[in-house]
Amino acid sequence: MRDPWMISNLDMVLRLMLSVLIGGLIGLERERKNHAAGLRTHILVCLGSCLIMILSMYGFADFADEANVRLDPARLAAQVITGIGFLGAGTIVITGRSISGLTTAASLWVVMAMGLSVGAGFYVPAGVAAVLVLLTLWGLNIVEKRFVRQRVEATLSLVLESQAPALESLQQLLADHGIKIVKIRLSDSDHDSDSIAARHVQLKVTLPKADQLLSVADYLRQVQGVVSVSAE
Structure with missing residues (x-):
């Protein structure tokens, strides 16, 4: 045994x-x-x-x-x-x-x-x-x-001129791309290059796809009144 x-x-x-x-x-x-x-x-x-x-x-x-x-x-x-x-x-x-x-x-x-x-x-x-x-x-x-459709979180930081479109219009533009704003933070300052009064907007958003972030940032950059856009 x-x-x-x-x-x-x-x-x-x-x-x-x-x-x-x-x-x-x-x-x-x-x-x-x-x-x-x-x-x-x-x-x-x-x-x-x-x-x-x-x-x-x-x-x-x-x-x-x-x-x-x-x-x-x-x-x-x-x-x-x-x-x-x-x-x-x-x-x-x-x-x-x-x-x-x-x-x-x-x-x-x-x-x-x-x-x-x-x-x-x-x-x-x-x-x-x-x-x-x-x-x-x-x-x-x-x-x-x-x-399975999984949404991705990202942060968009925008610098807007004082004559830039209202935030409601930006929100609508993002909504048209299926992007939802989760959190928003605003601050005013002088833009470094030409001392023009500017508004800094930080948006925490959710996107349908991760590879959509670059195209959305490029699209926002072309909107009139938007000085710069950074995304992460």
């Missing part, structure tokens, strides 16, 4: 190599999109999780038959689940109302789970999970871009 506390060196090597492969597949997708946690990070998380799972299950086999010794193979794995939260939190960036990095943080968490699964010898669940994760990251990303 096979001893549940023992594992061959070949089996350990295969599990570690499989964890590198699975972590690399998920990390490659993140790397292609230039995310903070990419290929190497996902590989290391999956490999580390697999190694800790192997250590937790088989690393204390010499003490299994000792009196008053109670081994818990899930103890170290539980600490990995807690610890991965700190790494995932480091990939999340909050800018105003927009939050980025959540998908990468989730992929790190799933890669950790797959590493633990491989370390425990559950190859089929880990492989199926890897396929499902790749389908989710690649396939659903295409679906979202094609069918």
Whole structure:
């Protein structure tokens, strides 16, 4: 009968190599999109999780038959689940109302789970999970871009002459392009080049598409009374 506390060196090597492969597949997708946690990070998380799972299950086999010794193979794995939260939190960036990095943080968490699964010898669940994760990251990303309309936040800074059109007209021009003004800030000063009284307007807007920002800024620049436009 096979001893549940023992594992061959070949089996350990295969599990570690499989964890590198699975972590690399998920990390490659993140790397292609230039995310903070990419290929190497996902590989290391999956490999580390697999190694800790192997250590937790088989690393204390010499003490299994000792009196008053109670081994818990899930103890170290539980600490990995807690610890991965700190790494995932480091990939999340909050800018105003927009939050980025959540998908990468989730992929790190799933890669950790797959590493633990491989370390425990559950190859089929880990492989199926890897396929499902790749389908989710690649396939659903295409679906979202094609069918889900996501609005993008941007800031427009305008310098207007004193004879410039009323802000209501600018608002209507932006509305015609599907742009909604979220926040507005006004200030008066002298324009640097010719000391003409000018109005500084900062608009926080939402756009239907990110690539629309440049064309909108160029369009506003051509409006009579608008001295300069900057967008970010």
